[in-house]
Amino acid sequence: MSGRRIFARPARFAAIAPYVWMVLFFLVPFGFVLKISLSQTAIAQPPYEPLFDPTAGWEALKAAFAALSIDNFKLLASDDLYVFAYVRSLTVAATATALLLLIGYPIAYGMARLPRRWQAVAMVLVIVPFWTSFLIRIYAWINILQHDGLLNQILLALHLVSRPVVWLSTDTAMYIGIVYSYLPFMILPLYATLAKMEPVLEEAASDLGAPPWQVFWLVTFPLSLPGVGAGVLLCFIPIVGEFVIPDLLAGSNSLMIGQTLWLEFFTNKDWPVASAAAIVLLVVLLVPLLLYERLQKRQLEQGR
Amino acid sequence: MTDDLPRTDAAADAVGADAYPAAGQPLLRIEGVAKTFGTFRAVDGVSLDIKAGEFFALLGPSGCGKTTLLRMLAGFEAPDEGRILLGGKDIAQALPHERPINMMFQNYALFPHLSVRDNIAFGLKRARLARADIATRVAEMVALVKLEGLEKRKPDQLSGGQRQRVALARALARRPQLLLLDEPLAALDKKLRENTQGELMELQRRLGMTFIIVTHDQEEAMTMASRIGVMKAGKLAQVASPRELYEAPRSRWIAEFVGDINLFEAESKLRDGHRLVIGTSGAGALVVAEPREPVGAGKLSVAIRPEKVKLSRRGPVSEAGHETAINRLDGVIADICYLGGTTTYKVKLDTGGMVQASVANSARLDVDAYSLNQHVVAWFTPDDCVVLTS
Numbered sequence: 290m291s292g293r294r295i296f297a298r299p300a301r302f303a304a305i306a307p308y309v310w311m312v313l314f315f316l317v318p319f320g321f322v323l324k325i326s327l328s329q330t331a332i333a334q335p336p337y338e339p340l341f342d343p344t345a346g347w348e349a350l351k352a353a354f355a356a357l358s359i360d361n362f363k364l365l366a367s368d369d370l371y372v373f374a375y376v377r378s379l380t381v382a383a384t385a386t387a388l389l390l391l392i393g394y395p396i397a398y399g400m401a402r403l404p405r406r407w408q409a410v411a412m413v414l415v416i417v418p419f420w421t422s423f424l425i426r427i428y429a430w431i432n433i434l435q436h437d438g439l440l441n442q443i444l445l446a447l448h449l450v451s452r453p454v455v456w457l458s459t460d461t462a463m464y465i466g467i468v469y470s471y472l473p474f475m476i477l478p479l480y481a482t483l484a485k486m487e488p489v490l491e492e493a494a495s496d497l498g499a500p501p502w503q504v505f506w507l508v509t510f511p512l513s514l515p516g517v518g519a520g521v522l523l524c525f526i527p528i529v530g531e532f533v534i535p536d537l538l539a540g541s542n543s544l545m546i547g548q549t550l551w552l553e554f555f556t557n558k559d560w561p562v563a564s565a566a567a568i569v570l571l572v573v574l575l576v577p578l579l580l581y582e583r584l585q586k587r588q589l590e591q592g593r
Numbered sequence: 594m595t596d597d598l599p600r601t602d603a604a605a606d607a608v609g610a611d612a613y614p615a616a617g618q619p620l621l622r623i624e625g626v627a628k629t630f631g632t633f634r635a636v637d638g639v640s641l642d643i644k645a646g647e648f649f650a651l652l653g654p655s656g657c658g659k660t661t662l663l664r665m666l667a668g669f670e671a672p673d674e675g676r677i678l679l680g681g682k683d684i685a686q687a688l689p690h691e692r693p694i695n696m697m698f699q700n701y702a703l704f705p706h707l708s709v710r711d712n713i714a715f716g717l718k719r720a721r722l723a724r725a726d727i728a729t730r731v732a733e734m735v736a737l738v739k740l741e742g743l744e745k746r747k748p749d750q751l752s753g754g755q756r757q758r759v760a761l762a763r764a765l766a767r768r769p770q771l772l773l774l775d776e777p778l779a780a781l782d783k784k785l786r787e788n789t790q791g792e793l794m795e796l797q798r799r800l801g802m803t804f805i806i807v808t809h810d811q812e813e814a815m816t817m818a819s820r821i822g823v824m825k826a827g828k829l830a831q832v833a834s835p836r837e838l839y840e841a842p843r844s845r846w847i848a849e850f851v852g853d854i855n856l857f858e859a860e861s862k863l864r865d866g867h868r869l870v871i872g873t874s875g876a877g878a879l880v881v882a883e884p885r886e887p888v889g890a891g892k893l894s895v896a897i898r899p900e901k902v903k904l905s906r907r908g909p910v911s912e913a914g915h916e917t918a919i920n921r922l923d924g925v926i927a928d929i930c931y932l933g934g935t936t937t938y939k940v941k942l943d944t945g946g947m948v949q950a951s952v953a954n955s956a957r958l959d960v961d962a963y964s965l966n967q968h969v970v971a972w973f974t975p976d977d978c979v980v981l982t983s
Contacts, residue, residue: 492669493702495689497716498767507715511706 319571326564327357337560361565371549371566375573378546381460381535382528385467386475389524390517392468393475397516398509400476401483408484415473427466427537434462434538463539467528474527475520482516483509515588522581526574546570618681620645620803621666621771626675626685627827628661635661637827638675643771643805648797650818651807654850658827659807663773666805667696679770690719695769699776701760703748709735709759710744716767734762737796754785761793765800774806778813790816811851815839823847839898841885845981848896855902855948856981859893868975871895875946879920881978891982899951901977904938904969920978922948922971926963938963940971 331338338356365371400411418426433439434456441453456462490512494504510517532547539545544552546566553563619642628636636658643649651659664670666677668689677685684692695716703712713734717727735741738758748756757777764772777793778786794817797804808814814821815835822832831843842848845856857873864870865880871893872878879895927947928939931954938950948971963969 487702489698489700489702490704492667492689493696493698493704494715496667496669496694496696497763498690498719499715500688500690503719508704512704 322564322567324357325560326361326562326568327359328561329356329358329360330559330561335560336558361561362569364562365565365569371546374544374546374549375569377543378529378531378570379573381463381467381545382525382531385464385471385528386521386525388464388468389471389475390521393472393479393520394517396472397476397479397483400480401486402488412480415476419473423470424533426470427534430462430466430469431457431537434465457538458540460539463535466534466538467531470534471524471528474523478519478523479513479516482513482519486512515584518584519581522577522584526577526581529574530570618645619643620647620680621805622676622678623662623666624676624678626662626665626672626677628658628665628670628672634827636665636672639824639827639829640675641822641829641832643803645770645803646801648794648804648817648819649806650814650821651805651824652811652814652821652851653809653824655809657824659809659824660775662824663696663775663805663807666771667694667773668692693767693769694771694773695764695767696773696775697760697764697777700780701748701756703756703759703763705748708745708747709740709751712748712759713762713766716763720767730766734766737765738762753780754789757781757789761796765796765802769802771803771805774804776808777806779808779810786813793817815851823850825850841979842896842981845894845896845983848979848981853899853949853951855897855899857895857946859895859980862893869980871980873946875944876920876922876942876948877944879978880975881980882975884980894981894983896979896981897948897973897977899937899949900935900953902948902950902971902973904940904950904952904963904971906967906969920973920975922946924948924969924971926965926967926969929963929965936962938969940969942971 325337328337330336396415400408400415403411431438435441436453436455436457438456440456441450444450444454445452486509490508491504494508495501499507529545530547531545532551535545536548536551550563550566550570553559553566621641621643623639623641623643626636626639627634639658639662651662653659661670665672665685668684668687668691672685675685676683679692679694704715707715710731713731714727717730722730731744735744738761740755740758740762743751743755748759751759757780761777764774774793778789781789790813793804806814806817815838818835820832820834821838823830823838825846831838831847833841833843838847838851842851848854849856857876857879859871860874861872862869863872867883869881869883870878871881873895876895881895922940922942922944924940924942926938927941930937930939933954935951935953938952940948940950942948950971
C-alpha cells in the first residue's frame with residue numbers, strides 16, 4: 290500500500306501535465322488573441338486599444354471591457370476579400386489533400402509491400418528531404434520552375450513544348466510545392482496502417498472470388514481508413530493556414546487566409562482584424578481537428 | 594449435429610461446376626509439381642491424385658513444403674514445374690479468384706471490418722448471387738456452424754472457437770469443389786480441438802465435399818483423414834491410410850515421425866522359411882515376418898510399436914512348436930511413465946538395448962503394475978515387427 294502512495298504523486302502529475310501544457314501554450318495565448326480581436330486598431334505600441342492596465346483601477350478596467358466590440362468579426366463577414374480568402378484556403382487545401390492522397394497512397398502501399406529491409410530504406414528516402422530547410426526546398430522549386438529553369442529545359446529538350454511554359458506564380462506551381470512539402474505527412478500514417486495489415490486478408494478476399502480491384506476496394510482500402518483519415522487531416526489542417534508556399538509560388542491575384550493575415554498584421558498593422566481572422570480560421574479548423582482527435586482515440590482503444 | 598439441415602450438393606452448385614469429374618476419376622490430379630524459392634526447393638516433384646469426397650491430410654514437420662503445396666492449390670503461388678488438374682482442367686496458372694477452391698486460413702483471416710454475416714456473404718457477393726439467395730445461403734451456413742444470434746458481431750467480439758466457425762462457414766459458403774484447410778485447429782485448446790475434429794469429419798461426410806487439410810499434428814491427421822500424405826523435404830514420403838501409415842511405414846523416418854517406435858539396428862540377416870532372423874545390436878537375434886516387399890540393400894532396422902510389446906514377470910507361455918516364433922527379451926524396468934489410460938515402461942535389456950512398452954491400465958488398482966528395477970520379460974510376435982530401411 291505504501292508503494293502505491295510513493296508512485297501516486299508523479300503519476301498524478303503525469304496525468305495533469307497535458308492540461309498544464311494546454312493552458313500555458315494554447316489557452317493563454319488564445320486569450321490574448323481573442324482580446325486583441327475584440328479591440329480597435331490604434332497608432333500606438335502595441336497598435337491596438339483599449340489596453341488593460343491593472344494599475345489603473347477597477348473603473349478603468351470596466352471601461353476597457355465596455356470598449357470591446359465584435360466589429361472586426363462583422364467586417365470579416367461583410368468584406369468579400371476575407372470570405373474569398375477563407376473559401377480559397379479551404380478549396381486549395383481540399384484539392385491539395387486529394388492530390389496528396391492520390392499520390393501518397395500508391396507510394397505507401399508499395400512501401401508496405403517491400404521486403405522488410407527495403408522498407409527501412411524507403412522510409413529514410415521519404416524523410417531525408419526534411420533534413421534540409423523548408424525554405425531552401427521551396428526556393429529550389431522556384432529555380433526548377435522559373436522561365437529558364439530545369440523543368441522548361443527538359444520539356445524543350447524533349448520537344449514537348451516549343452517555348453518555355455510559365456510555371457511560376459501559377460496555382461500549378463503552388464500545388465506542386467504543397468504536394469511536395471506535405472507528401473511525407475500523407476505517406477507515413479498510410480504506411481503505418483498498411484504495413485500493420487496482414488497480407489493474408491487480401492489472399493482471403495481473392496480466395497473468395499474477388500478480382501484484384503475488388504480486393505483493394507473491399508478489404509485493403511477500408512482497413513486503411515484510419516491511416517487515410519490521419520493523413521488527410523494531418524495535411525488538410527496545416528495547408529488551410531499555409532502561408533509560405535502560396536506566397537512564393539502562387540500568383541498574387543487571389544490570396545489564401547494565411548497571406549491575408551500577414552497583410553493585415555504587417556502591412557496594414559491592423560492587429561485586431563488579423564486576430565479576428567485567426568480566430569475564425571481556428572474555429573473553421575476546429576471541426577477537422579476534433580475529427581482527428583476522435584479518430585486517434587478510437588485507434589488507441591482498438592490498439593489495446 | 595442434426596440431420597435436418599439442407600444437404601448442399603457440391604457437384605450441382607459449385608462455381609465452375611462443369612469441371613466436376615465423372616465418378617471414379619480423381620477430382621484433383623497433381624503432376625510433378627515443384628516450387629523453388631531462391632535456391633530452396635520447397636516442393637520437389639510432388640504427384641498425387643485426390644478423389645472426390647476424400648478427406649486428405651498433408652502431414653509433415655514445419656518446412657516440409659506442405660503449406661507451399663496447399664498455397665499452390667489455392668493459387669497464391671504458381672508452380673515452377675508440373676500441372677495441377679482439377680476435374681481434368683489445368684489450373685496451375687489460374688488466379689485464386691478464378692478457382693472453384695476455397696481455403697480456411699490458419700489464423701482464420703477474417704475481415705475485421707465486416708460482421709459475421711458479411712464475412713460469410715463475401716464470397717457469395719463476388720459470385721453475383723441474387724440478394725435473396727445470399728441471405729438464404731448465409732442463414733444456412735450460420736445454422737450449419739451453429740452461430741445463430743452472432744451474425745451482427747465483428748470478429749474481435751468472438752471467441753477463438755467462434756472465429757474458427759466463421760472461417761469455416763465463409764470457406765464453405767461458395768460450396769467449393771475442394772476445401773483447403775491450413776492448420777484449422779492449431780489455435781484451439783485441446784478439448785475444443787478434439788470436439789471440432791469430430792464436427793469437421795461429420796460435416797465433410799454430410800456435405801460430401803472434398804477436404805485437404807494441412808497439419809503438423811499426426812494425431813489430428815490420423816483421427817480425421819481417410820488418407821494421409823506424409824511430406825519430407827518437399828517430397829511425398831508416403832501416401833497411405835492412417836492404419837497403413839502407422840502399421841506399415843515405408844521408411845524409418847516415417848515410422849519415427851508417426852507415433853512412438855522401438856528401433857533396433859540390424860547387423861545380420863538369415864532366412865528361415867517364411868521368416869527372417871535378424872541379428873540386432875541392442876536386442877540380439879529377432880525373428881520377424883518376411884516383409885511384403887523385398888528388403889532393399891540399405892541399412893536395415895527392426896521396428897516395433899510400444900503397445901505391441903508385452904510385459905510379463907516370467908515370460909510368455911509358449912505354445913508347442915511356436916517357441917522360436919516369439920521374441921523374448923529379458924531386462925529390468927528402468928523408467929515408468931504413467932499417462933492415465935496407459936503406462937509406458939522403459940525396459941533396460943540384458944543384451945544392452947532399451948525397449949519401450951505401452952501397457953493399458955485396464956484395472957483401476959495397480960496389482961499388475963511393475964516397479965522400478967523389477968526384472969521383467971518383454972516379448973512380441975514376429976508379425977508385430979516391421980523391417981525398415983533408412
